[in-house]
Every structure is written in C-alpha cells, then in structure tokens.
Amino acid sequence: MTAPILRIENISKRYGKKDVLKGASFDVLKGDLKILIGPSGAGKSTLLQCINFLVKPDEGRIWLDEQEVHYAHKRDLCAYRQKVGMIFQDFNLFDHLTALENVRIGMVRVKGMGKAEAGERAVMELERVGLREHMQKYPAQLSGGQKQRVSIARALAMDPKVMLLDEPTSALDPELIGEVHAVIRDLGNNGMTMIMATHQIGFASSLASEIVFMEDGRILERGTPDKIFNHAENARTREFCSKITELYGERG
Amino acid sequence: MTEGWLYIQAEVYPALLKGFWVSLQLIAPSALCGLVIGVMVGVLRVYGNRPVMAAANAFVAIFRGIPLVVQLFIWYFGLPHIGIYLSPFVASILGFSLCSGAYHSEYIRGALLSIKRGQMLAAQSLGFSKIRMISSIILPQAIRRALPGCGNEIIYLIKYSSLAYMITCIELTGQGKILASNSFRYTEVFLMIGACYLVMTSVATIILGRVEEHLRIPGFERQRT
Amino acid sequence: MERKPGPVGGASLFSMKDREYGDTMPQKCPHIPHVFKVIERMPESLIAIMDALPYLLQGSMVTLVVVVGAMGLGFALGAPLAAGQVYGHPALRRFIAVYVWFFRGIPLLVFLFLFYFGLCTAFDINLSAFAVAIIVLGLISSAYQSQIFRGAILSLPEGQFKAARALGMSDFKAISFIILPQALRLSIPGWSNEYSILLKDSAVTYALGVAEIMARAHFVATRTYQHLPLYFAAGVIFLVLTWVGTKGLRLLEERARIPGYSPKGL
Ligand SMILES: Nc1ncnc2c1ncn2[C@@H]1O[C@H](COP(=O)(O)OP(=O)(O)OP(=O)(O)O)[C@@H](O)[C@H]1O
Ligand SMILES: [Mg+2]
Numbered sequence: 001m002t003a004p005i006l007r008i009e010n011i012s013k014r015y016g017k018k019d020v021l022k023g024a025s026f027d028v029l030k031g032d033l034k035i036l037i038g039p040s041g042a043g044k045s046t047l048l049q050c051i052n053f054l055v056k057p058d059e060g061r062i063w064l065d066e067q068e069v070h071y072a073h074k075r076d077l078c079a080y081r082q083k084v085g086m087i088f089q090d091f092n093l094f095d096h097l098t099a100l101e102n103v104r105i106g107m108v109r110v111k112g113m114g115k116a117e118a119g120e121r122a123v124m125e126l127e128r129v130g131l132r133e134h135m136q137k138y139p140a141q142l143s144g145g146q147k148q149r150v151s152i153a154r155a156l157a158m159d160p161k162v163m164l165l166d167e168p169t170s171a172l173d174p175e176l177i178g179e180v181h182a183v184i185r186d187l188g189n190n191g192m193t194m195i196m197a198t199h200q201i202g203f204a205s206s207l208a209s210e211i212v213f214m215e216d217g218r219i220l221e222r223g224t225p226d227k228i229f230n231h232a233e234n235a236r237t238r239e240f241c242s243k244i245t246e247l248y249g250e251r252g
Numbered sequence: 253m254t255e256g257w258l259y260i261q262a263e264v265y266p267a268l269l270k271g272f273w274v275s276l277q278l279i280a281p282s283a284l285c286g287l288v289i290g291v292m293v294g295v296l297r298v299y300g301n302r303p304v305m306a307a308a309n310a311f312v313a314i315f316r317g318i319p320l321v322v323q324l325f326i327w328y329f330g331l332p333h334i335g336i337y338l339s340p341f342v343a344s345i346l347g348f349s350l351c352s353g354a355y356h357s358e359y360i361r362g363a364l365l366s367i368k369r370g371q372m373l374a375a376q377s378l379g380f381s382k383i384r385m386i387s388s389i390i391l392p393q394a395i396r397r398a399l400p401g402c403g404n405e406i407i408y409l410i411k412y413s414s415l416a417y418m419i420t421c422i423e424l425t426g427q428g429k430i431l432a433s434n435s436f437r438y439t440e441v442f443l444m445i446g447a448c449y450l451v452m453t454s455v456a457t458i459i460l461g462r463v464e465e466h467l468r469i470p471g472f473e474r475q476r477t
Numbered sequence: 478m479e480r481k482p483g484p485v486g487g488a489s490l491f492s493m494k495d496r497e498y499g500d501t502m503p504q505k506c507p508h509i510p511h512v513f514k515v516i517e518r519m520p521e522s523l524i525a526i527m528d529a530l531p532y533l534l535q536g537s538m539v540t541l542v543v544v545v546g547a548m549g550l551g552f553a554l555g556a557p558l559a560a561g562q563v564y565g566h567p568a569l570r571r572f573i574a575v576y577v578w579f580f581r582g583i584p585l586l587v588f589l590f591l592f593y594f595g596l597c598t599a600f601d602i603n604l605s606a607f608a609v610a611i612i613v614l615g616l617i618s619s620a621y622q623s624q625i626f627r628g629a630i631l632s633l634p635e636g637q638f639k640a641a642r643a644l645g646m647s648d649f650k651a652i653s654f655i656i657l658p659q660a661l662r663l664s665i666p667g668w669s670n671e672y673s674i675l676l677k678d679s680a681v682t683y684a685l686g687v688a689e690i691m692a693r694a695h696f697v698a699t700r701t702y703q704h705l706p707l708y709f710a711a712g713v714i715f716l717v718l719t720w721v722g723t724k725g726l727r728l729l730e731e732r733a734r735i736p737g738y739s740p741k742g743l
Contacts, residue, residue, distance in 0.1 A: 054643060081644065084643075090634075092640035094641075105655075136735050140736060182505075319677035319679075321682060333704050411582075415584075439596060441596075446591060453582040
C-alpha cells in the first residue's frame, strides 16, 4: 500500500450550538477521485472548506504528503493552500480581472513568477480547458460553464496536488454541465487527485474511485459506486440514492 | 489648575451657553423649514408638470452646487446691493433653510421614485385624487425611505450652522473665537467647542435613529433598492 | 472709485493675511425699488465682474489645489482605514470607528481654527494657512472616504476573498490585489460626491485667509462695493468647477468600468 497523499482525521465543526461536522475522517490516495454525496445541509461544503481551512475546524488534523498541516502558522497555511486547489459552486472568479488575468494572478502574486512566464502558463491552462479564444474576456462576459472552466484553469495553474470541487456544476444550466464534466474527466484521466461534492450521480458512478455518503455531519457509508448505488448496507443511503436517481436521471 | 477652573466657570461656561443657545435657535427653525422646502420641492420634481419640474430642478442644482458660504454672503452682503437688508440671524436661517431644503429634496425625490407603481394604481382605483394620493399614500411611505438621508442632512446642518459666524452671527463657534482671541487659549477653547458639536451631532444621531425605529413598519425595507 | 483690484502688496497667490475678515458691514444705498436697482446697476456690475474675473480664476487654481490635495490625503488615509475597519482586530475597528465619529461630528470651521490658531501655535509648528487647509480637509475627508470604501468592500461577495485565500494568498495580498481594486471601482460615484463636497467646503478655508475664490470675491467686493455681482460670479465659478469635476470622474468611471460588471448596492 502506498501512503495516502491527503489524510483527514476527525474533523469537527460547530456553528453556535449546531454540530455541522461530527468527526469526519478519510484517506485519499494519489489519483483518487472521491465523491461526496448526501442531502442538502449534510455538511459537504463545510467539510471541503475545512480541508482548505477556509473554515477553521474546531477539531481534527490534516496531513498532506505525510506532513501535518499547522494551519495556525500563516506561512504554512498559504503554502498548503497553493497545493490544494479549490473550485467553488458559484465560481468566484475575480470580477475585475480578465480570464487570463484570473489565471495568472495566483502565479504572479503568490508564487512570485514573472508576468510573461506566468502569462504563457496561463494561456496553456486556458487552452487545456478549451478557452484560449476567450482569454481577454471579463467574467461577466462569459457563460457559466466558461466561468467554471476558467476557475478550474486558475486552480490548475498553481500545480495543486489535490483539487477540491464543491458542486462545480450545480449552478449551471443542464446543457453547460457537459463541458465542465469533460474537463474534470480529462483531469481524472491524467491522474489528478480530487475530492468532489456533487449531485450528478451519473457522472459520479462512472468516474469515482470511491463514493462517500454523508448525512447530518457524519460519514454514514462509503465504497465503490457499485456498492453504494446497488448494494448499500445503510437504509438511509439506499433511500437517498433512489431519490437522487429519480431527480438526476439514469446513472451511466 | 484652580485658575483654569475659575476661567472656565467665570468666562467659558456662560459664553458657551449663550453661543449654544443661539446655535439651537439657528438650527431648529432651519431644520424645520428645510424639511418643508425639501418635501415640497421633491414632490414638485416628481409630480409637477414640465415647467414646474424644470424650475424645481434648477433650484436644486443651484443651491446644491454653490457653497453654503457663498450663499450666506449673497444673502447678507449681497442683497443690500439691491436695497434689501437682512440681519445676520435672518440671513443665516434663510441660507440654511434653502440649502438644506435642496439637499432634502434629493432624498425625497429618490424615495418617491422608489415607490412601486402598484401603490398608485391601487390608490387611483379607490378614487383618490392626485393630491390626496400623494399626501396620504405616497408621502408616508416615501418619508420613511428618505428618513436616513434626511437625517444625515440634519446632522450636516448642525455642523454647517457654524458658518453663521462668517456673516457675523455670533453663535457657538463665534463665542469660541471671541473667547479664544481674548485669552489666547485657542486649543482648549476650540476643543471644548468641538466637544459641544460632537454632543449635538451624537444626540441628534441617536434621536433620529429612535425616530426611524419608531416609524418602522415590519417588512417595509428601509433601503432603496 | 478704485476698480483694479489685484493682490495687494505682500499677499501671495495662496494667502491674504493682510486683512481681517468679517469686519465689513453691508454698504447702505439710497432707497430705490429693487428691480430697478438691479437694472440700473447692471452696467457697472458687469464691468466689475469682468475686471475681477482673471483674479477670481487665479483663485480657482488655489481652490483646485486645495481640493485635489485634500482628496489625495483623504484617499491615502481612508483606504487603509476602511480595510482596517472591515478586516482589522476588534480594538483597531473600535479605534477607527471613534476616528470617523470624531472627524465627522465637528464642523470644518472649528477644526480649521483648532489646527491653525490652536495646535500649530501650541506645538510651534510653522504651517501656512494653505497647508492647514489641505491637512484639515484631508483628515475630515479621510473619515468620509473610509466609509465610502467600507461600503464598497462590504458589497463585494464573500466568495472573492475565499477564492483569493484558496489560491494561497495572505490576507494582505488578497485585500490589496483582489478586494481593493474592485472596491475602488465601486467607490467612484461616492468619490464624485466627495469631490463636490470638498469643493464647496474649500470655500470655508477663506476664514483662515487662504486666497481661494471666495476670499478673492470678498476682497474685491469690499473695495468696489459690488458684493452681489461678485458673489454671484464666485457661485458660477463653483458651479462650473463642480460640473467639470463630476464630468471628469464620470469619464474615469467609464474607463475603469469592467464590461458587464455593475456595482450593486451603491
Ligand atoms: N457560516 C455558517 N453559520 C452557521 N451555520 C452554517 C454556516 N455554514 C453552514 N452552516 C450550516 O451547516 C450545515 C451544513 O452546511 P453545508 O453547506 O456544509 O451543507 P451541504 O452539504 O454543502 O449542503 P448543500 O448540498 O445544500 O450545499 C447547514 O445546516 C448550514 O445551515
Ligand atoms: Mg454545499
């Protein structure tokens, strides 16, 4: 067995009196695509944001490449975040920058690369997500699918070891979902390690190396797509899967 | 130390009290007249016919565009040119009222425009006349929306009342200047004057907040969108 | 009657300390019906305005320097204050709130007197009225500008900050490269308002003897007894300056505009 690239242990978070995460743990191997599913409010977004410390967990430890992350140290935290890419449900492109500048700014301002070099790399990443000809456009001039692909390019430009994707397609019109899925599928085929929350179980079951079912801040069940969707042990898992299959169509 | 106290008791306190009183006499009527002018001009700018609207807009552009000091000088030093003589006190109140009225009208106008058309249609369908509709349906809503802006304007008025001193109306700032020139204690005296104004503006802010709270209607958003 | 005004001996472009203001009483004229008086005095009024115009326009340069200087100072202080008030330590936030309350709660005239006659003398600082005018207007403006920026920052969606952090930016970098550039664009309408307020407030610095438009108009008026026409001319110059400045800022807004990006909530 190889050592996990990312290891999460007992992450807990509470807002006021409400326990949003009640000790979530898992390992992610290199090249894994882990899919988080679960009803709304289960804590998927919170878990992903905790992994990146955009939300500070109350308890729990995280190791990247067997190095524990000390997020109280500002410098360690920034270095760690460079290695963990994050894709948001609502894109969060920087509205005052063009697509190209959006992809470039992290390399220039965080990694300290030169503008020209970073620019070349940015063009390459945009090409990879198929947006070379749109690179001079501002976010408001792009469609939702294009925005999400720019945000993927922006994360990729930082050479992340792991990518966190929080429902990357749920804010998109159905006909735009495909183009984003194609990019993600491509990433997976190239060996990118990813953790993704989604309701698109057709996509999930065709690609995932493991499905994690969450409810009420806990991981209830996990396993291969086949196990979760066809032979789930937990009654809640079966119930959720049948409901979501109805909603989001056939699994592929 | 005791000398300082004596000075404050014997000279500063009575002078500031007198100045404070004059300031209040300037501010209160100006605020009231300003609001009345503001509401009238604001209504005319939205519901008036063409020429009336144009005249109201010109009034606002002029009185908002020219510095208040210049306006005060026109009323006090300029009008004698055509044979009209105003006392410093009256000239100040006139200047403050017109100027703050022009500013109030901006907020009133914005608030009036933000009232949904449905309100008017409903009023008309009940048979309201135009004037009745404006006064009993539109204005009560608009004034609530305009209140934060108008309140701000009143705070400005409190501060700008100090300009009356420049046309020789001796109010709080004027008393301070006289005191300071006599005793050469500029820093202390003007800090005290500043504190008086801070108290006035803070108290006014609190009162206006209360009024706003009091007039609030559940679910009726206060911000214009 | 002496009609050529021009600066009297010793007075520079920026100050006119040679006179005390406020000592002039309105000039009495024989009583004629008002309307006729305006018409009757029209020719001499026009001549007075034409004569004084170059002198007043020089004053408008002084006014503009004061306004631009104050706006610059207010910006330099206001932007960090706003960032501090939104993102700073609670103690810093409270301090900034007090700063804003202080500078917004006291009249300009009182500040001018306090700094010029009070503090400058007490601490033996030798500053010209002109410099004091810029500093005082700038300090007051910094309080107002900080609130403009603060509103703009708060109106940005929270995701912008999150995305910057997710890229590994420190908070300082995220604020300077992501938040402020957007907030500043959203602040331009507020600035345009601030410009016209500063422009009008700059007329108050006449109380210290700064030789701006108002001071010059009054100076000429007391010598030619043409008060009304000269103040009228000063008012028109202010109107023009307001108009030109607002227009200029609108052009800036147009140029800084990001396609399809509309400011919300401001
Ligand atoms: N900042 C916050 N303050 C208080 N409660 C919060 C906050 N953020 C999230 N929560 C609560 O935490 C719970 C989990 O939220 P989370 O967004 O992680 O769910 P989710 O699984 O991502 O749901 P969805 O599928 O709707 O995105 C919810 O009940 C939510 O109300
Ligand atoms: Mg979520």
